[in-house]
Amino acid sequence: MEWLNEFTRRLRFRLRGVRFDQDLAEEMRLHMELRAAEAGDRDAAQRRFGNATQLLESSREAWGWTLLDTLRQDLRYGLRMLASHPGFTATAVLSLALGIGANTAIYSILNAVILRSLPVEDPQRLVQIRPGPSGDDVFTNPIWEQVRDRQQAFTGALAYSPDRFDLAGGGESRFAQGLWVSGNFFRVLGVPAIRGRVFTGSTGGEDRRGSAPLAVISYSFWKRNFSGDTSVIGKTVRLNRHAFEIVGVTPPWFRGLDVDQSFDVAIPIACEPILHAGHSSLDERASWWLRILGRLPAEESLQRAADRMRAIAPEIFRATVPGEFPAQIQKQYLQNSFFLEPAATGFSDVGAHSRTALFTLMAITGLVLLIACANIANLLMARAAARQREFSVRMAIGAGRARVVRQLMTESLLLAALGAGAGLLLASWGSRLLVHLLSTTGHPLEIDLSPDPHVLAFTFAVAISTAVLFGFSPALRATRIELNQVLKESARAALPGATRFNLGKALLTLQVVLSLVLLVGAGLFLETLRNLLTADPGFTRHNVLLIGADLQQTAVPPARRAAAYREIRERLQAIPGVAAAASAMFTPISPQGWAQPVQPEGMTADSPRDRLVFLNRVSPGYFKTLRTPLLLGRDFNERDDLHSPKVMLINESTARQFFGAADPLGKTIGLNQNDVYQIVGVVKDTRYNTINEQPRRIAYVAAGQDPEPESSMRFAVRSGVAVETLIPAVRSAISGVNRDISLEIREFETQVSESLLQPRMVALLSSVFGVLALLLAMVGLYGITAYTVARRRAEIGVRIALGARPGSVIRLMLQDLALPLAVGISLGLGASLAAGRLVNSLLYGVRPNEPAQLAAAALILAAAAMLAGYLPARRAARLDPMIALREE
C-alpha cells in the first residue's frame, strides 16, 4: 500500500505544483542568509551551499514527474514548430489523414465482414456443419431434423436460413429481411429477448410441426415499424399476407448471423408450410436450404466433435436419402459426410465475394500510406537540414542526442496523431460511403460500422508506425552532426551531406516504385471496367423493365397459372409505348439459374460436366424483347403448346460444342429420358449470371410447353419511351389480371449495372488512390528538386554568370532525378508484374502483364515526375546570378 500513499502524495504535490518552486527557493534563501549572517561572508555561504539552481532541479526530480514535464515541454514546442510552418504541417497532416483514413475505412469494412466475431455468447465455440469441405453449406430439413435429434457432439445445434418476406398486403412488394430459424436458434447463440421472449426451443416448442405462426423481431425492425412500441408483444406482423404473432424483440446488438444483412423478422422453420402451402420443403429430401451450426462443449476440440459427427453421418444420410432420385445419384448422396468449420465471424456475401477485392483495396491504401510516409520523411529531412543550426546549438549547450531525437519524434507523433484524428473522421464517412456504394436496391447492405476497439487499435497502431516510419530516420540523421563544424560554418555550408541526400534519393525511388504499382493497378482495373461495360452480353439492356410477379398469395389455382401469365403478357404488350413483352423463368444477370446435364442427339456419354447446359423457359418474343439476335431457324410462337411437339432453342456455344459444323436444326436434346426436345432455332450467345463469365451453353424451352408453371414468373418489357414512365401502366395492367399478385419492378439496366458494382468500385478507388499516389510522388519530387536548387544556388549563379544557357541549367537540375526515376520505374515494373498476378481474378479482358498498360503507367509517371522537377529547375534557370552570388 506504500506506493499508493506515495502516489497520493505525488498527486497532492502536483495539485499545488506552482508553489513548490517558490517554497523551496524561499527555504534555500533563508538558509544562505542565515549562513551569511553567521559567517559574515555571502560568497562563502554560497560556496558551502552549492549550485542552488541544480539543487532545485534535482529536488523537483525527486517528485519524479519530470518526464511528464519535459513531455509537455516537447509537445508545446512541437506544436509551436508545426504552427510556424503551416504549409508543411497542412501537407503532412492532409496526406496522413488521407492515407490513414483510407486504411481505416477499408479496414473497418474488412473487420466487419471478415474478421470480427459475432456479438453472441462465446462465438469462438460456434462451428458450422457443412456437407463438404468446400462448396455449398446448406442441408435439407430432413437432414437437419436427424442432426437435431441424434447429435451429441454439441451442447446445442441450430439451423437457419435467410429469406425475405413481403410485408405488403398486395401489389408492389415491400420486403423484410427474414430468417427461418430452428426453435433453439436464440438459445444456442445466447441471445435473450429485451421484450417478451425468444423461441423456447427443442422439439416441444416451435420445432413442433404445425407450430403456431410466431415471430421474433429485431430491435431495428421494432423501432422502425412499431416506433419502439412497448406493447408490441402479442401484436401481429403480416408476412406474405399471413399473420404472425410477435412474441419477442431481440437486443440491438444482435443482427443475425449474416453480417452484411441485418434480420428483421425470425420465424420458426416449422411454420414453413404456412407460407408455402402445397409445396412445403419440410419433408423435401432434395431441397437444400438450411445452414446448421453447433456450439462446442467447453472442453471439446473441433477435431473430436468432427469425428463424432462423421460417425453418425452414414446413418443420417441413409435415413434421408431422396428415394425418387436415380440410383446413381442416391449412391452419390450416401457418400456425403459432415465437415466442421469455425463460424465465429458469421456469414457474409460481401466477405465471400469481395474478399480479394477488399484485400486488394487494403493493399492499395497501405501503399498510398507508405508513399505519404516517404513524402513526409523527405519533407522532414529538408526541414531538418534547415534546422541543423538549431540542433547544433541545443546539443552544444548540453542536450543529449537522445533528447533532441525525442523532441523530433514528439513532433512526428504529433503529426501522426493529427493525421490519425482527421483520418478517423474521414474513415467513418468513407466507410459508410463505400457500403452505400456497394448496396443495391434489391440487396441493401447493412454493415455495423459503429466504432469498434479493433478499428481504433488498428488506427492507433497505424499512426504510431507511420510516425516511426517517417520520423525516426530523419531524426537520427539530423542529429548525427559534427557540432563544431556546423557552428563554425555558415548555415548553408552545413546543408549538404552525402548520406542524407542519398536517403532522400532512396525514398524518392521507393515512391516511384509504389506509385508505379498503383498506377499500373489503376490502369488494369479501369481497363477491366471498360471491358465489362463495352462487352457484348448478347442483349441490349437499355429501355427494358423487369417485373417479378408472384401468384403465391392469390387464389389462382396451379392449373390456371399458364393462362394468367399469358394474360399478363398480352396486357403488357397492349400498353401504349411498349414495343415488346415476354415472360421468362429467369432474366439474365441475376443470381438464379437452372443447370443440368442433357443428352444431345448423337453424342456418346461424356462426363456430366461436359453435357451441362444452362436452361431457361421463355415465352415467344423473349429474344425480340431483349434484342438477342436469332441466328438460325425460328423463335417460339403461340402454337408451341402442350399439344405440339416439344421444341428448343439453343445458343451458338451449345450448337458448336454439341453439333460442331453440322446443322443443329432438327436435332434433338433430351433433358431426361422421356423429355426430348427438337431444336428449332439458334440464338446468339448471351451472358447468364454475370457479365464477366465465359460464354456458356444455354438452351431455351417454351413457356407454353411447361406442364406445371411455377407460382412466380418474370416479365420483360421493352419500350421506345422512357421505361420508368411505364411503371404505373404496368402495375395496373397486372392488377387487372388479379389484384393479389405481388410485384417487384426494376429496370434491366439497373440489374446489370449493379452486378458490376464491385469492379466499378475497385476501378474507382484504385484510380483515386493512383492519382493520389501520383500527386504525392510529384510533391516529393518537387520538394527534393527545390531543395537541390536552394543548395546549389551559388553554383548555378556562377554557371549562369559564365554563360550557361537556361536549358543546360534545367538539364543539370533534372539530372539528379533521372537515376531515382529510372531505377524506380524498372523496379516498379517488376513489382507490378508480381502484384498483377495476385489480382488476376479481379481482371477481365486484360492480362496483368499487358505491355501497353505497363508502358502507359510508366510514361505517365515519368512525365509527371519531369513536370514536378521542371518547375523548380526552371526557377533555377531564371536565377539572377548577381543576386545569388551577392548572398554568398
Place this chain on the structure above:
Amino acid sequence: MADNLRRDEIPPGTLYMLILRMLARHGEMHGYEIANAIQQVSEDVLQVEEGSLYPALQRMLLKGWVTAEWGVTAGNRRARYYQLTTAGRKQLHTEMAQYERVSGAIQKILQRA
C-alpha cells in the same frame, strides 16, 4: 575541488540517516538547523554540501518519513519545519541496524587484517 568532491560522495542513504537521527533527537527543525546540528554533532568532520539537504528532504517527504510545516523562526522569519513521522522513526531504526551490521563487519575485517 577534490575535497568538495569527496564530501559529495556521502551516500544518500547515509544522509537520510543523519537527517532522521537529528530530527529524532531535536524534534522540529528547519533546513539550516539540521545542517548546523549535523556539523556540530560530528564536530565538523562531516561536512555535507549544505544545499544537498534540500533534495534529500524532498525525497523523504515523498517517502512519508517526514512532514513539513511552515512556521516562524526565533528571528521572526518564515521557515519550513520538518518533523519525523512514525514511518520515519521506523526507517531510522532499520537504517541504523543495517549500518551497525555493515560497519561492524567492516571493523572486524580491518582488525583481523
